[in-house]
Amino acid sequence: MTTMRDINIMDFSSIFQSISGQKRTGTLRVVGPDDEKLIYFNRGNVELVLAKQRKFLLGEALVKYGKLEKEQLEEALSEQRKSGKELGKVLVEMGLLSERDIQEAVAFQITEEVCDIFSWERVDCQFLEDEVVPEIQKILDEGIRVAVNAESLIMEAARRIDEWEIIKKLVPSTKDVFQATPASFHYFQEEGWDAEREVLSLIDGVRDVEEVIQKARMPKFDALKILHKLVSNKEIEPVPAPRLVELGLRFSNEGNLRKAIRLFERAEELGVEGLEVDHKLAKAYEAVGNVKKAVEKYLAYARRKEQQGDLDSAVYAYGRIINLQPDELRWHKRLIEVLIKQGRKEEVVRQARKLEEKFLARNQKDEAVALWKRIQQMAPDLPVTYEALSKLHLKFDETVQAIIELENLAGLLLMRGEKEQAVKVFRRILQLDDECVQARMSLAATLADLGQTKQALSEYSKLSEMLQRTGILQDGGNMAFLLDIYRKMADLEPQNLDVRWRLAEAYLSSGNKEGALQTLQEMLDILRSQRDNKEELVKVLEKMSQLSPDDEEVLLKLGDAYADCGMSQQAIKVYERLALAAMQRGNYEEALALCQKCRRVEPLRIDTFRLMAEIYGQLGDTERQAEFYRQIAWLYIAMEHYDAAEDALVRASELQSADLGTLLLLAEIYKKRKKKDKVKSLLSRLARTAVKQRDLGLAARFISELERLGLSDDSVTEIKNQLKVLQTRLEEAEKLPVIERPASSRIFSSIPGIRIIKPKKERTNPEGGQPSDSQPQRQFE
Known part of the structure; x- marks a missing residue:
């Protein structure tokens, strides 16, 4: 089986000659634009031609060839129906025709059909080697056999093609429909015009050229020549395109779709607007099963409707195309676009x-x-x-x-x-x-917009954990992303301290200390309203102090927070640090205020007293400085740290050398520590002072104490003698009128002998609740 597709008619001629020249036997299938024909070759000669759209009717061929009249054919057909014999045998038996007449009629039919093929522009061919299709076999079995030389057929076709070129100028298409004009009437009034009358009788404004030449009882080409003559003489004229459309609709409604198609096709070729000929053709092609042409016309219709803006019609047309060619997907795409x-x-x-x-x-x-x-x-x-x-x-x-x-x-x-x-x-x-970061971030933000705060926080939290877990925070850009997450979380739940802690830590990790401090300050503001969360306040202030160790305002708040939480040592440490810093700036009043804070936290802290003594020293207030040294001494005495108490009292005595109470207490410390020399020196000094101040009783008691301690020597004897001299003088003076006792003697007479004892209970003074030198814990003997 040999197949050739879409070849021009000259190539077809070569194929035809080749089959004939090679004496081949088989069936040549030829498919043209509007018809399909089967040509049977037997050893290179053509024996039969069948058209798909027209059955082979021997009777019609005989009538058309002029071998038989219609009445004779009807009579023969009637006899055939009775006898059941083939039509050819009936005609011969009836004496109407010879076998040669029948063979000539078949040869005539072969010539007509083959020459018709040569008028087509392009064809598809398929040669079935040594095959006889059933339709041809049936006719051959009836005994109708001829052998037409292929070369003669080609020559006849060539001759007709040349003449057809002339005819086409006036009869351009076999689809044209003609109608007679009054100029043609003379053919029916005059003798000798049988052929013209035959053709004119078939022209009725409905039949097209193809139908006329098929029905005319003459060769097709003869009929075409007559048509050319009639048109040339203006004895017939073509029906206009709109009328062709009307006729096409009529035949379509009657079910004669092939006739309708020819009319619509010619109307379209002539050009007609507004009558939707492409759509009518598409439906007709679809109805007869010509999918290819139906698709072509639906496509043309769809495109035209798109241009006109009639998209509904375009959609309809593309839908029809898809139904006809479901596997041609490009039109499905176009349908979607429309x-x-x-x-x-x-x-x-x-x-x-x-x-x-x-x-x-x-x-x-x-x-x-x-x-x-x-x-x-x-x-x-x-x-x-x-x-x-x-x-x-x-x-x-x-x-x-x-x-x-x-x-x-x-x-x-x-x-x-x-x-x-x-x-x-x-x-x-x-x-x-x-771990899709963007999706979780967007989810959290959307939940927040919807007011689903708890769920939003949960998503932000998962996101932050994921970023930390996967290690992508090493990239600075990702750290900024994490900061943004925490800020959003903080905005969603301002009172959530845990979130703000994470935000602060993130700022620190990114090197943004200012951001961390700002966040901690926000936490501080929140905690001020949460008085029961003191420990958290301490943590925040500790972090702030680590980040800004020189920020004294933060440190002071931290000290107060420590104190409020009962963290005495930490509070005092902070206060003392601030006090020392204030002293370095020369702000002694501030330093004293900080020391007072220390005393409120731990009233008996010696280091605080010592610091305050130092501050008063810087202020030049020796009286207050000495007072705090005396308080230090008493605290050490209470702890039985007599050496330290001695040092404090020495400092106090150096600052106030005439303060008798300090000296007496120092003397007791010396005795307690068995420092006889220092006891002797101090009591001797006190005794001399008393003598100088003429306080005889006090001087006598100091001397008596020295003697009791076994510390009497020449210097003591000398003081004692001075006392005696003074007593003598005073006795003599008493004999004199109006001599008053010195005021200072009342002071000295009020200081009895003392001994040191451990305090049973702390006593306070008005300044801060600490013991002072004006309130010594002592017992006079």
Whole structure:
């Protein structure tokens, strides 16, 4: 079997000659634009030609060839029906024709059909070697056999082609319909015009040229020549295109679709506007099963309607094309594009899903993706396109691409204000990739917008944990991202201290100390209203002091917080540090105030007293300085640290050398520590002082104490003698009128002998509750 497609008629001539020249036997199938013919070759000669659109009727061929009248044919057919014999045998038996007449009629029919093929422009050929198709075999079995030389057929066809070129100038198409004019009437009034009358009798404004030449009882070409003559003489004229359309509709309604098609085709060739000829042709072609031509016309109709803006009609036409050629997917694509222009989104989706199925059935995944992408470009606000693409990518394990489409879908939903739906999409993304940062960030933000604070915080928290766990925070950009997360969390729940701690730490990790301090300050403001959260306040202030160790305001707040929490040592440490800093600046009043804070925390802290003594020393207030040294001494005495008490009292005595109470207490310390020399020196000095101040009783007691301690020597004896002299003088003075005792003697007479004892209970003074030198813990003997 040899097949050649879409060849021109000259090539067909070569094929025809080749089969004949090679003496081949078989059937040549020839398919033209409007018909199909079967040519049977037997050893290179043509024995029979059948047209698909016309049955081979021997009787008609005999009538047309002029071998038989119609009445004779009717009589023969009647006899045939009675006898059941082949028509050819009946005609011979009736004596109407010879076998040669019949063979000539068949040869005539072969010539007509083959020459007709040579008028086609392009054909498809298929030669079936040594095959006789059933239709031909049936006729051959009736005994009708001729052998027509192929070369003669080609020569006859060539001659007719040349003449046809002349005829076509006036009869351009066998589809034309003609109607007679009054100029033709003379043929029916005059003798000798049988052929013209035969043709004119067939011209009725309905039959086309093909029908006329088929029915005329003469060779086709003879009929064509007569038509040419009649047109040339203006004895017939062509029916205009609109009338052809009317006729086509009539025949279409009557069911004669092939006739209607020829009329519509010629009307279209002539050019007619506004009568929807392409649509009529498309429906007619579809009805007769000519899918190729139906698609061509529906396509032309669809494109024309698109240009005119009649998109409904275009959609209809593309729909018909898809039904006719379901596997031709490009028109399905075009249908979707037109539907998008119409805004028919639901139909777009429906058709796109159908087309997607076709692509996938062919394993054309990329085409399916491109389809939805194209729809996305044309209708970016259509959520279903993103859904479809994500499902496609998931179907082929392309998770990343699926997530991208879902992210785009969520973004679209947010733009449209459909936040609840966007949340669902974000959750779907996280089901695919739990560590998708952008999806979780967007989910948290959307939940926050919806007022679902608790869930938003949970998502932000998961995100921060994920960033820390995966180690991507080493990148500075990611640290900024983490900061943004914590800021959002803090905005959502301002009172959440844990979040703010994380925010502060994140600032520190990124090197932003100022940001951390600002966050800690915000925490401080929050804690001021939470009086029962003292420990947290301490932690915040400790962190602030670490970041700004020289910020005295922060340190002072920290000291107060320590004190409020009962953390005495930490509070005192801070206060003393601040006091020393104040002293370095020369701000002694501030230093004293800080020391007072220390005393409120720990009233009997010796270091605080010593610091205050130092401060008063810097102020030049020796009286207060000495007083604090005396208080230090008493504290050491209470602890039985007599050496330290001695040092404090020495300092006090150096500052106030005439303060008798300090000296007496110092003397007791010396005795306690068995420092006889120092006791002797101090009591001797006191005794001399008393003598100088003429306080005889006090001087006598100091001397008596020295003697009791066994410390009497020449110097003591000398003081004692001085006392005696003074006593003598005073006795003599008493004999004198109005001599008053010195005021100072009242002071000395009030100081009896003392001994040191441990205090049973702390006593306070008005300044701060500490013992003072004016209130010594002592017992006079």
